């Protein structure tokens with residue numbers, strides 16, 4: 001059974017700017033359309049796509065930062081209905097978000113100890129100063145900020161970006177969540193320390209049976225850390241599968257494009273003539289398959305009808321008119 005699941009999630013925002021329509025209303029930004037995704041215990045699932053395709057919106061819908069326009073979120077198979085009160089607070093404890101910017105996520109006026117002790121106290125895990133100290137030390141150890149005495153009393157500005165992100169991860173762990181949603185957790189960190197933070201997240205998920213959603217624009221990193229990869233394009237999911245299989249034999253032309261443009265240490269320059277175009281507007285997305293204007297193998301049907309889901313194997317599927325043809329070849 002999945003720990004955290006989004007079923008047919010759709011989110012339309014009201015555009016803050018832009019021209020108004022006939023009745024003075026602005027058209028909605030169709031940020032997320034019909035997204036279904038399931039996270040399993042002790043497993044890393046990557047959600048991959050270009051900037052602006054709706055990844056963060058999916059993260060926020062799963063974390064219930066704001067309500068979905070339609071669709072539902074399930075925790076351990078049970079639909080989440082509470083949007084306030086004790087049940088909602090409990091949900092927010094169980095599903096923790098880790099953000100991209102470790103500089104913005106810690107309070108500059110408080111020491112590391114405070115950031116970790118506060119959630120422990122609020123959730124009743126530490127009932128005395130001694131217990132609190134012990135648990136803060138244990139959390140710092142779990143994120144490899146050792147020797148712990150050196151880090152407990154540091155102020156955020158005394159830490160590197162990677163160390164701050166480790167404190168943010170420790171703070172998320174303090175409330176004993178069952179699912180972690182990490183939204184581009186390393187993209188603001190130095191390249192040299194990204195790997196360490198990703199390995200830490202992966203280890204925590206596997207050792208503690210946490211369901212981890214790793215959101216990234218970088219399919220190369222997803223391939224190394226995630227058991228499953230789901231690819232998103234212009235608000236919709238287009239392909240999903242076990243990471244190895246999906247990257248070895250991508251079935252959707254957009255996944256192929258992402259893999260081709262991923263940094264490859266053996267390739268000096270991008271292949272000649274590589275022109276991929278721009279992702280579409282989410283206010284007025286293309287009809288049919290949203291990728292069709294950029295697709296090198298589009299058929300006439302691709303511009304008129306959205307392709308349904310083609311099942312390709314266990315946990316493996318795609319939305320592409322060509323997928324069926326490829327299967328029967």
Ligand SMILES: Nc1ncnc2c1ncn2[C@@H]1O[C@H](COP(=O)(O)OP(=O)(O)OP(=O)(O)O)[C@@H](O)[C@H]1O
Nearest residue numbers: 013014015029031050051052053054055056057282
């Ligand atoms: N609160 C909001 N109000 C209006 N539009 C929004 C809001 N949040 C996001 N959007 C729009 O929804 C679309 C998807 O944004 P989202 O941040 O989810 O994408 P993303 O893939 O996470 O991009 P990035 O990697 O750049 O963060 C964008 O067009 C964005 O402008």
